[in-house]
Amino acid sequence: MLASRHLNPGLSHQATSTARHLDQPLFLGIDGGGSNCRAWLQNAAGELLGQGQAGAANPVNGYQQALDAIVLAAEQALIAAGLAPTLLSQLVVGAGLAGLHLPSMQQKLATWQHPFARLYLTTDLDIAALGAYGEADGAVIILGTGFSALGSVAGEQLAIGGFGFPINCTGSGSGLGLEAVKLALLAADGLAETSLLTDAVFHGRTQQQLAEVMLKATPGQYAQLAPLVFQCAEQGDTQALALISQAAVFIEKVSQRFLDAGVTQITMVGGIAPRLLPYLPSALQQKIQYQQAAPGLGALSFAKKQWQQEWHQEQQESIR
Amino acid sequence: MLASRHLNPGLSHQATSTARHLDQPLFLGIDGGGSNCRAWLQNAAGELLGQGQAGAANPVNGYQQALDAIVLAAEQALIAAGLAPTLLSQLVVGAGLAGLHLPSMQQKLATWQHPFARLYLTTDLDIAALGAYGEADGAVIILGTGFSALGSVAGEQLAIGGFGFPINCTGSGSGLGLEAVKLALLAADGLAETSLLTDAVFHGRTQQQLAEVMLKATPGQYAQLAPLVFQCAEQGDTQALALISQAAVFIEKVSQRFLDAGVTQITMVGGIAPRLLPYLPSALQQKIQYQQAAPGLGALSFAKKQWQQEWHQEQQESIR
Structure with a gap:
């Protein structure tokens, strides 16, 4: 019996409408676990610019702490890349979080007034699989x-x-x-x-x-x-x-x-x-x-994929 | 290796100085566990007047809930005895609580502004042993x-x-x-x-x-x-x-x-x-x-013993 409790990857939301159009997006992949939150920063060309790390990011065991860890890891990745932490508002973030298969956590996270241009959320399992296999089995x-x-x-x-x-x-x-x-x-x-x-x-x-x-x-x-x-x-x-x-x-x-x-x-x-x-x-x-890096790579490819889909949709809508 | 983490039974305090002198004390024994709080009411002659019961009373897993359960079980015992719940202030209470071997819980409970004439606190183990064996091994x-x-x-x-x-x-x-x-x-x-x-x-x-x-x-x-x-x-x-x-x-x-x-x-x-x-x-x-009743009987005899000691001490002090 195969059953899915995979998160529908439609759980995304943007911070402000003014930040909607990004000509040179910076992609951030977040791997948020129960002890550590890791962040990988990439430019649109796929170059790794910097990495960041912070504490526990499983929202089930500390909701505010998890949000703080995500933002801190993102800031650290920007700093490690020689960029200003204020560039948070330019980041297209894909985050895989432990605990996010629980519907109550998805609902709670969806209300977060995050500081990023875009935030696409999924489970830690999803980004780990994506990083290890892409679309393959x-x-x-x-x-x-x-x-x-x-x-x-x-x-x-x-x-x-x-x-x-x-x-x-x-x-x-x-x-x-x-x-x-x-x-x-x-x-x-x-x-x-x-x-x-x-x-x-x-x-x-x-x-x-x-x-x-x-x-x-x-x-x-x-x-x-x-x-x-x-x-x-x-x-x-x-x-x-x-x-x-x-x-x-x-x-x-x-x-x-x-x-x-x-x-x-x-x-x-x-x-x-x-x-x-x-x-x-x-x-x-x-x-x-x-594979130590699999979740980080998965989170980055998740961020890009979601962003491209959104961009494609907007193009379609502007043609109509 | 025999080690003791038995509570020193000196952990007692009284509510108000006006209630200090009780001519006809009513004794209440409390057995406070993680699921239930049970209360036994006795008069000075040792007659069982009534019993009460309320919810969880382990202060480690819910401090205010434990205090509420103790008071509610006491009120129920008074009501079961055909007495007014306002007689709480006349009760000499001996309570054995789960979790009270932890020093942090003893400190916290010692500050409780309880509604009783006297409250003597010890562990659930202490009253169970007292109820089963008295002073014997x-x-x-x-x-x-x-x-x-x-x-x-x-x-x-x-x-x-x-x-x-x-x-x-x-x-x-x-x-x-x-x-x-x-x-x-x-x-x-x-x-x-x-x-x-x-x-x-x-x-x-x-x-x-x-x-x-x-x-x-x-x-x-x-x-x-x-x-x-x-x-x-x-x-x-x-x-x-x-x-x-x-x-x-x-x-x-x-x-x-x-x-x-x-x-x-x-x-x-x-x-x-x-x-x-x-x-x-x-x-x-x-x-x-x-022995189902052992903790309750132990709590009652604990209450009486502490009360008698205190009364004896007061007599000694008034003689000096």
């Missing part, structure tokens, strides 16, 4: 702060995951962080072994201190503990290895689901992806590639 | 919305759990609810089997609809799904049975920790306790008793 697995995946075979789409922390985060950074915290608290209560990993999670804090921090923590803050799990595993910590093994088994299952559906190529993106890949069975590793 | 395991446990052997205390959702809720109502939601989302993605349980969790909703509700849900709302797990298990659902089995293994481990520390009697309280007990190994079932 294939599957992408995002393994960053959260987990989500999208496969496409002969025009049909199969979406897996993406429902957030803590209900749907197995294998992801936030999922590994949560499991590490659970383990540390149990170890201090004498219900699990203490280890390199549990000591690292406490970092000198008491159970109460750790709990008070984590009960208020965002998924991004849980994901900050994931690198500890990989570091401890590299030092032979059996508990860390067990957590990573659970994550690997899960990603194996997801990959098999795509292969069974007829998907022939799988791309992984996101901060956890390159760290987990070596723990997958070697036969599977050969079928999965890791 | 023994262990209590609270398995309600959350999980926590406290054992006492020869003056030393061993506290386990109580650090909240989702980091420390294995076996509890919120933990079972979370696992059921995780399973349902995976089943709909073709990564787990669909079953009676996963259908019951969705209750006709889509994955997105379920996710949007649960991402905002309190631990109490997760715990509302736990009865479904037990109902499906009773109908032979293997996934539900597996979740309950995990919870039972955890409680076995906790009980063994107490038995190893020299605890000779274990009492379980909380909404999940009577439902999980039949799934524990029969040898362990014989060592564990379930």
